[in-house]
Amino acid sequence: MHTAHPQWPGIAAHLTAALAGWVLGTAIQLQQPALWDWLVYASIVLPALVLLAWVAHKNIASLWRAAAVFTAVAALAFAASGLRATFFLHSALSPSLEGRDVDVTGVVAALPQRNESGLRFRLRVEDAQRDGIAVDLPPLVDVGWYGGLFPNGSDVLALQRQPADLKAGERWRMTLRLKAPHGSRNPQGFDYELWLWEQGVQATGYVRATARDPVPQRLGQTWQHPVALARQNVRERIFAAVEQRQFAGLIAALVVGDQNAIERADWDVFRATGVAHLVAISGLHITMFAWGAALLTGWLWRRSARLCQAVPAPVAALACGVVLALAYALFSGWGVPAQRTCLMLAAVALLRLSGVRWPWPQVWLLACAVVVAADPWALLQAGFWLSFVAVGVLFATNSGAADEGNTGVRARFVAAMREQWVITVALAPLTLLLFGQVSVVGLLANALAIPWVTLVVTPLAMLGVLVPLAWDMAAQGIGWMLLCLQWLAALPWATFSVATAPWWVAVAGVVGGVALVAPLPWSLRGLGVPLLLPVLLWQPVLPAQGEFELLGADVGQGNAVLVRTARHALLYDAGPRYSLESDAGHRVLVPLLQTLQTRLDRVVLSHRDTDHVGGAAAVLAMQPQADLLSSIAPDHSLQSMRPAQRCEEGQRWDWDGVQFEVLHPRAQDYDALDRGDPKPNALSCVLRISTARASALLVGDIEQAQEARLVADDTLLKATVLLVPHHGSQTSSSAEFLNAVQPAMALVQSGYRNRFGHPAAPVMQRYRERNIAVHESPRCGAFTWRSDQADAAECTRSMGLRYWHHRMP
Numbered sequence: 001m002h003t004a005h006p007q008w009p010g011i012a013a014h015l016t017a018a019l020a021g022w023v024l025g026t027a028i029q030l031q032q033p034a035l036w037d038w039l040v041y042a043s044i045v046l047p048a049l050v051l052l053a054w055v056a057h058k059n060i061a062s063l064w065r066a067a068a069v070f071t072a073v074a075a076l077a078f079a080a081s082g083l084r085a086t087f088f089l090h091s092a093l094s095p096s097l098e099g100r101d102v103d104v105t106g107v108v109a110a111l112p113q114r115n116e117s118g119l120r121f122r123l124r125v126e127d128a129q130r131d132g133i134a135v136d137l138p139p140l141v142d143v144g145w146y147g148g149l150f151p152n153g154s155d156v157l158a159l160q161r162q163p164a165d166l167k168a169g170e171r172w173r174m175t176l177r178l179k180a181p182h183g184s185r186n187p188q189g190f191d192y193e194l195w196l197w198e199q200g201v202q203a204t205g206y207v208r209a210t211a212r213d214p215v216p217q218r219l220g221q222t223w224q225h226p227v228a229l230a231r232q233n234v235r236e237r238i239f240a241a242v243e244q245r246q247f248a249g250l251i252a253a254l255v256v257g258d259q260n261a262i263e264r265a266d267w268d269v270f271r272a273t274g275v276a277h278l279v280a281i282s283g284l285h286i287t288m289f290a291w292g293a294a295l296l297t298g299w300l301w302r303r304s305a306r307l308c309q310a311v312p313a314p315v316a317a318l319a320c321g322v323v324l325a326l327a328y329a330l331f332s333g334w335g336v337p338a339q340r341t342c343l344m345l346a347a348v349a350l351l352r353l354s355g356v357r358w359p360w361p362q363v364w365l366l367a368c369a370v371v372v373a374a375d376p377w378a379l380l381q382a383g384f385w386l387s388f389v390a391v392g393v394l395f396a397t398n399s400g401a402a403d404e405g406n407t408g409v410r411a412r413f414v415a416a417m418r419e420q421w422v423i424t425v426a427l428a429p430l431t432l433l434l435f436g437q438v439s440v441v442g443l444l445a446n447a448l449a450i451p452w453v454t455l456v457v458t459p460l461a462m463l464g465v466l467v468p469l470a471w472d473m474a475a476q477g478i479g480w481m482l483l484c485l486q487w488l489a490a491l492p493w494a495t496f497s498v499a500t501a502p503w504w505v506a507v508a509g510v511v512g513g514v515a516l517v518a519p520l521p522w523s524l525r526g527l528g529v530p531l532l533l534p535v536l537l538w539q540p541v542l543p544a545q546g547e548f549e550l551l552g553a554d555v556g557q558g559n560a561v562l563v564r565t566a567r568h569a570l571l572y573d574a575g576p577r578y579s580l581e582s583d584a585g586h587r588v589l590v591p592l593l594q595t596l597q598t599r600l601d602r603v604v605l606s607h608r609d610t611d612h613v614g615g616a617a618a619v620l621a622m623q624p625q626a627d628l629l630s631s632i633a634p635d636h637s638l639q640s641m642r643p644a645q646r647c648e649e650g651q652r653w654d655w656d657g658v659q660f661e662v663l664h665p666r667a668q669d670y671d672a673l674d675r676g677d678p679k680p681n682a683l684s685c686v687l688r689i690s691t692a693r694a695s696a697l698l699v700g701d702i703e704q705a706q707e708a709r710l711v712a713d714d715t716l717l718k719a720t721v722l723l724v725p726h727h728g729s730q731t732s733s734s735a736e737f738l739n740a741v742q743p744a745m746a747l748v749q750s751g752y753r754n755r756f757g758h759p760a761a762p763v764m765q766r767y768r769e770r771n772i773a774v775h776e777s778p779r780c781g782a783f784t785w786r787s788d789q790a791d792a793a794e795c796t797r798s799m800g801l802r803y804w805h806h807r808m809p
């Protein structure tokens, strides 16, 4: 048995102070909306070091000493991550190169991903030129290469060359068009810009591949990125060996970490049953893999008395677990979540193997501080916290690989299952907080799927690299598991979701969850329950009776506005489709409605264009109670999901004291379309929402003719807020129309650097001349406006602005 360090209490206090200081100093730096000059960060370092040196030599009370250590280390951590960010930002893409053709030579730095529209890959830039003059590009860029027709100029479509069969490690010369990383910003939504920042990617773009562009040239294979190349080869072998594409995709996900080939329906099943972490090579998956490897090694090691004499089984199990997890993480793509989990596992294992027995809170703090030192931005990632808790429960406490003594196989099996349960239970409240949703059947699904995937399917899938027959067995195993999961996912009470609560409720909930599973007396553990209750019972704030709220979601180039009254909700348009597999519904609106715990009573789809109905299928599938009001044709594919009622002038309803009225189209406008008028824009449903004091006008893509018709008919158009017609296109926002609406405020929903050039400058000039405050979604992110504070609006982008967020020039 190990014994505690003789001077432990004194050391522990300082160590705890230092580790906690490091984490806190980093966390504070992550709150900075903008970076300071590097000299400011650098000037923090010296006084902090002086303070540390002074503490080391001075004989002062230990409480003061701990406080001084805490402060000095926090300042150092703040300065360190500030300096790192400053230097990283130096290599950002120059705005003058955005949207220009640049000739780039570079090496394919990761496994290229193929989808229906082309190829996506990461390029390490070696050399870049514009018109023959060398220019500086960021070292790492994410690029797409699309085949088929591509808009070249405003209306001209050009045929592009099909993407070549790129291999990791190949050097290519190609013409690229790049832009700064820009993602949509929605309340509690995924932070794409942070995600790219953390991976060191500072520009995204596409290969220019029309007939007029130079042909992309393969310059040869390099020896860079050999692991990625090996993964690519294994992926190809899997797809050649396994007949069913669905299973081949899942095996590829498990072996080489390529989740692209997993079908969307399977993802939905995994999410609904809470086992998505198993196929996503998340930190949690790596942790469970290490746990499985440690269990197996320990069991095998104990078969040999000689081995046990040389190295005790728990030590061997722990070391093997970490080393195998490292190898697996490396081969499955060495993604950022895998890197930080390995770091965390290594820190915990080294500490344990060195013979020091620290109390578990310090071990957790050490694991956290080590990861944060390597990757400060991990603190903001949900995946980090999930794997952190899992590593903590399995490896930092006294369970898992360190299990000593000679218990029988059955007792060991029971112990392993119990640990696995503890993990699932401990992660449930955290998942609820991070994702607003926890899978009720997830407890059962994880109890079956974690051991099955960790101990059976993944080893078989790995073995397939040597013996391809094992892939068939793995496919069989996945097939059985999918059947079970599909059955579980179909249960009516499969998921439980709550509204995202404010941070203080969340913190109380996490403390409650930890208390429940911590090795404490049951009387103390019981305190966890009241701490958890606010999270479970949290109700989002809704408008008062007679008032309403608009939330213009940030969906890129397209419309989507959520309207909420005291007890009702309506979604006006459902945003664009991004590609065959992804749309604004899946990516933005479904998560947003979940975060807000909103049940829609009605979906209005203004007209059939894909930038308005692209996300509708996903939203309608998740909101079975909502009815549909739209101008889409009777044979439109959405009609089979939910029969749509035609929107028509004169329809009106009252929700909680708020008036809704449809102003356009008229019945005869539909007849015009039946006669073959090709423009669906003309049929956009126009909706006016009003209280006694404030009002909003949502107009879809109506153009000047419809605007003139509305003005000529003397329709009551006046509104406090206007959704700018047709995303600010030149076709719309005529002077007469603006004079009739007289908005104080307007919202343009358009994409950053969209190919239509929306909003058009002359149109914006018309708004400026009338002193209308215009908010553009690329600058504002999600836009929130409330009828009881009619002169104010809230922009998600500026509310939560951090230094890694893109600022439009």
Ligand SMILES: [Zn+2]
Pocket: 558, 559, 609, 611, 612, 700, 701, 726, 727
């Ligand atoms: Zn549109």
